Amino acid sequence: MPPALQNPFVQWLVLTAILAAAAYFGMRPELRLRATLYGSFLIACFLAFWPPYGKDDQPGKIKLGLDLRGGIHLVLQVVTDDALNATVDDAVQTARDQATRKGIVFASAQRIDATSFAVEGVEPARVKDMRDLVRDFFRAPDWDIREPAEGRFLVKMTDGYVRRIKDSTVKEAIKTLERRVNQLGVADPVITEYGGRGDQILVQLPGVTDVEQAKRVIKTTAQLALKIVEDSAPSETALLQGHGGKVPDNMEVVQGAGDTAGQPVFYLARKEAVITGRDLKNARAGVDPQTNGPEIQFTLNPQGAEKFKRETGRSIGRRLAIILDNRVESAPVIQSQISDNGRITGRYTAQEADELAKVLRAGALPATLKYQQELTVGASLGRDSIRAGVTAALMGMAFLAIFMLAYYRLSGLNAIVALTANLVILLGAMAYTGATLTLPGIAGVILTIGVGVDTNVLIFERIREELRNGKTVRAAINNGFERVWITILDTHATALIAAAFLFQFGTGPVKGFAVTLVMGLVANIFASYFVSRFLFEWVLGRRQAATLSI
Amino acid sequence: MEILKNPHYDFLGKSKIFVPLSILLTLASLAYMTFHGIRYGVEFQGGTQVIVRFTSPPQIDRIRSVVDKTARGAVIQTYDDPKKNQVVIRLPGGEQEGAELSVQAQGVLAGLARDYAENPVKEFSTEIVGPTVGQELRKKAVQLTMFGLLFQFVYIWFRFGGAAWGAAATIAVFHDVIITLGLMVLCGYEVTLNVIAALLTLVGYSVNDTIVIFDRVRENLRQRRKEPLDKIINDSVNQTLSRTLISSGTTFLTVLGLYLFGGEVLRGFAFAMVVGIIFGTYSTIYIASPIVVWWQGLRKDRRPAARAAL
Numbered sequence: 001m002p003p004a005l006q007n008p009f010v011q012w013l014v015l016t017a018i019l020a021a022a023a024y025f026g027m028r029p030e031l032r033l034r035a036t037l038y039g040s041f042l043i044a045c046f047l048a049f050w051p052p053y054g055k056d057d058q059p060g061k062i063k064l065g066l067d068l069r070g071g072i073h074l075v076l077q078v079v080t081d082d083a084l085n086a087t088v089d090d091a092v093q094t095a096r097d098q099a100t101r102k103g104i105v106f107a108s109a110q111r112i113d114a115t116s117f118a119v120e121g122v123e124p125a126r127v128k129d130m131r132d133l134v135r136d137f138f139r140a141p142d143w144d145i146r147e148p149a150e151g152r153f154l155v156k157m158t159d160g161y162v163r164r165i166k167d168s169t170v171k172e173a174i175k176t177l178e179r180r181v182n183q184l185g186v187a188d189p190v191i192t193e194y195g196g197r198g199d200q201i202l203v204q205l206p207g208v209t210d211v212e213q214a215k216r217v218i219k220t221t222a223q224l225a226l227k228i229v230e231d232s233a234p235s236e237t238a239l240l241q242g243h244g245g246k247v248p249d250n251m252e253v254v255q256g257a258g259d260t261a262g263q264p265v266f267y268l269a270r271k272e273a274v275i276t277g278r279d280l281k282n283a284r285a286g287v288d289p290q291t292n293g294p295e296i297q298f299t300l301n302p303q304g305a306e307k308f309k310r311e312t313g314r315s316i317g318r319r320l321a322i323i324l325d326n327r328v329e330s331a332p333v334i335q336s337q338i339s340d341n342g343r344i345t346g347r348y349t350a351q352e353a354d355e356l357a358k359v360l361r362a363g364a365l366p367a368t369l370k371y372q373q374e375l376t377v378g379a380s381l382g383r384d385s386i387r388a389g390v391t392a393a394l395m396g397m398a399f400l401a402i403f404m405l406a407y408y409r410l411s412g413l414n415a416i417v418a419l420t421a422n423l424v425i426l427l428g429a430m431a432y433t434g435a436t437l438t439l440p441g442i443a444g445v446i447l448t449i450g451v452g453v454d455t456n457v458l459i460f461e462r463i464r465e466e467l468r469n470g471k472t473v474r475a476a477i478n479n480g481f482e483r484v485w486i487t488i489l490d491t492h493a494t495a496l497i498a499a500a501f502l503f504q505f506g507t508g509p510v511k512g513f514a515v516t517l518v519m520g521l522v523a524n525i526f527a528s529y530f531v532s533r534f535l536f537e538w539v540l541g542r543r544q545a546a547t548l549s550i
Numbered sequence: 551m552e553i554l555k556n557p558h559y560d561f562l563g564k565s566k567i568f569v570p571l572s573i574l575l576t577l578a579s580l581a582y583m584t585f586h587g588i589r590y591g592v593e594f595q596g597g598t599q600v601i602v603r604f605t606s607p608p609q610i611d612r613i614r615s616v617v618d619k620t621a622r623g624a625v626i627q628t629y630d631d632p633k634k635n636q637v638v639i640r641l642p643g644g645e646q647e648g649a650e651l652s653v654q655a656q657g658v659l660a661g662l663a664r665d666y667a668e669n670p671v672k673e674f675s676t677e678i679v680g681p682t683v684g685q686e687l688r689k690k691a692v693q694l695t696m697f698g699l700l701f702q703f704v705y706i707w708f709r710f711g712g713a714a715w716g717a718a719a720t721i722a723v724f725h726d727v728i729i730t731l732g733l734m735v736l737c738g739y740e741v742t743l744n745v746i747a748a749l750l751t752l753v754g755y756s757v758n759d760t761i762v763i764f765d766r767v768r769e770n771l772r773q774r775r776k777e778p779l780d781k782i783i784n785d786s787v788n789q790t791l792s793r794t795l796i797s798s799g800t801t802f803l804t805v806l807g808l809y810l811f812g813g814e815v816l817r818g819f820a821f822a823m824v825v826g827i828i829f830g831t832y833s834t835i836y837i838a839s840p841i842v843v844w845w846q847g848l849r850k851d852r853r854p855a856a857r858a859a860l
Contacts, residue, residue: 067815075683212656371648372680378673381601384634388813395811396804403800407551439815440744446808447751447823450801457800458762461793464552487765490709491758494702498754501698502747504690510747517751
């Protein structure tokens with residue numbers, strides 16, 4: 001025997017090929033086309049999903065859901081009002097600057113809510129100039145300008161503009177999250193828009209176990225701004241005393257992380273940032289050579305470096321506040337002109353410094369994120385679920401096989417082949433489309449098995465009835481299949497309608513159920529109707545059979 | 551092997567008993583759910599659910615004293631097979647945001663690690679749902695189930711060319727869903743997203759069963775033009791009876807397997823399917839068919855316009 005033939009797999013393959021060839025040439029020629037089509041389709045489906053789940057290093061071809069393989073599932077709400085506020089704040093600043101530049105005197109310019117601002121008390125002689133200015137800078141279709149009273153301008157974002165900003169905020173947040181998650185090194189993460197409200201994001205991180213770290217990396221807004229400090233004091237009132245009790249127009253108060261003794265510190269800083277997170281080229285965790293504490297080192301891109309060099313050159317001796325997410329991390333004194341790099345020191349652990357560097361590299365989120373839903377599944381709990389689901393499926397199949405054989409005798413074998421074909425197509429389709437198998441999805445597979453048997457029962461009972469009415473075997477089979485065709489279409493259509501509604505529950509386990517159910521129903525029409533019918537005709541062969549084992 | 555050979559049962563005659571019985575059961579279900587209240591799963595209610603696997607058999611009262619330090623009103627129970635040393639801790643959500651709940655869950659786990667250190671946590675799963683998400687999802691579940699029923703109604707109306715058929719099938723399914731839900735609440739099951747999935751599947755499955763009978767009625771109506779509708783319907787139920795019983799039986803046994811072996815997560819889902827299939831089969835035979843007869847009787851037109859749309 002040639003050595004290749006000693007391999008049991010090859011032996012099995014050769015045997016199968018011989019049997020297949022014998023079957024092929026033994027059957028009536030008009031059946032051969034169908035045999036080839038069905039056979040190659042089933043083989044293709046089988047190859048698509050085999051091996052279904054992998055060994056340690058090799059992933060299987062069926063994608064498992066979070067509930068089966070463990071991991072994190074988060075639904076986050078993007079606080080889009082943040083982005084709207086920021087846009088209106090910018091607009092107020094512009095209005096203020098432009099009016100001042102043109103020498104127009106006005107009482108105030110303030111944001112009213114997330115989408116509008118007002119300029120009030122414009123000097124009567126210059127109302128027309130102010131009107132021109134406002135119209136020039138806040139044009140339709142983005143802005144809507146009204147003058148409810150003489151010298152008062154009400155500027156509001158249009159609904160379309162609001163929608164555009166919200167939309168781009170969510171998209172930008174998704175991009176930022178993608179970059180951050182990439183740095184966590186998670187295999188096939190999912191980050192997409194979620195739900196119908198337009199402000200939710202779904203994040204799925206399969207296989208991640210350190211939930212807290214993942215959540216920190218995702219949630220940190222990471223808005224970095226370096227601003228020149230005008231003054232600092234242990235409380236807000238003390239800070240404002242030297243400035244007439246109110247915050248000067250171009251300044252803002254920012255809370256500090258606390259001084260070395262842990263006392264609170266408040267800073268009065270310039271509103272306009274010297275550089276922001278957008279100017280960063282890179283950031284990494286390092287060690288402060290003086291204190292040996294962890295720190296974050298960053299380098300700037302050319303434009304950022306240009307600005308930084310200019311401003312630090314001008315402000316030697318003053319303090320520079322390093323503000324992260326509206327909190328002053330540190331405010332070192334500028335010793336000399338700095339061009340393209342800097343350090344952020346604070347009281348960080350090495351891990352915190354590392355995570356901060358990661359999120360700074362990935363960029364800031366355009367808005368705050370709020371948790372709405374969080375699901376974490378431990379890996380071995382997931383494995384338990386798989387074991388239980390597969391056991392239930394196998395028990396179900398074994399029982400059905402025994403029942404069908406006992407009740408329909410040899411025709412029961414036909415049903416078993418159809419059932420197997422059904423499963424092969426379902427799994428193949430899932431692997432091919434990359435659909436995710438969840439625990440309810442396994443339940444969907446089990447239901448598919450049930451519905452598949454239902455179709456076979458419908459057909460077999462009809463054939464029996466036809467035989468009782470004195471039809472020949474061939475006529476009984478033909479009538480049986482033809483008469484139930486419409487019923488099968490109707491029953492599958494209604495089941496598909498119900499399954500279609502399940503898709504509306506968005507992503508997650510239930511969607512996995514809907515997916516397997518829909519694919520299973522379609523596979524079932526092919527397997528339990530066409531494959532089963534072919535098998536009957538093949539077994540019937542050329543002879544005019546008097547009896548049928550059913 | 552054959553269970554039934556040419557059965558001739560008077561199903562429609564029994565409807566005098568079963569229709570009132572079903573009405574009673576449906577009303578009882580609705581009343582029970584209204585007065586007793588439905589216990590929703592964490593995804594509908596909002597709140598936190600933590601499943602913890604311990605190294606050795608856990609002492610519930612020890613765990614409770616630890617958890618009470620972080621959150622009041624927690625429900626703590628053994629989860630799944632006791633041999634797995636698993637405990638489920640449910641914390642009520644109230645109006646708290648997702649982030650606060652998340653902190654609370656971490657607090658519970660940290661507390662267990664500190665105050666119950668002799669029995670370390672091997673692994674855990676958490677599910678945290680903010681209050682708005684839960685409310686939205688609950689609304690959606692009701693809407694989707696209703697839309698599912700409505701679409702079935704329209705489809706069957708269209709396919710069988712008469713509102714009677716659509717109404718009969720839909721009322722029967724509605725009856726199945728309400729009774730199943732009532733029994734689930736009675737047996738102390740939570741209504742989770744999986745249960746809703748089971749109910750929607752049930753809508754599809756139960757209509758399935760009804761359609762098989764209706765299809766046979768349609769076929770018989772074409773061949774036996776002289777006979778009264780109630781006789782044709784009764785004969786059709788009899789002709790399809792063995793199919794109805796066998797396929798309901800096989801599906802029933804597969805979902806029973808799921809109920810027994812499918813694990814704790816799918817328990818509620820499987821229970822809904824098991825109960826639903828029993829009632830789905832019953833309502834197909836005893837509820838849907840009498841409604842068609844009754845509806846057509848109202849219209850004095852004893853011959854419904856059942857025609858094949860294909």
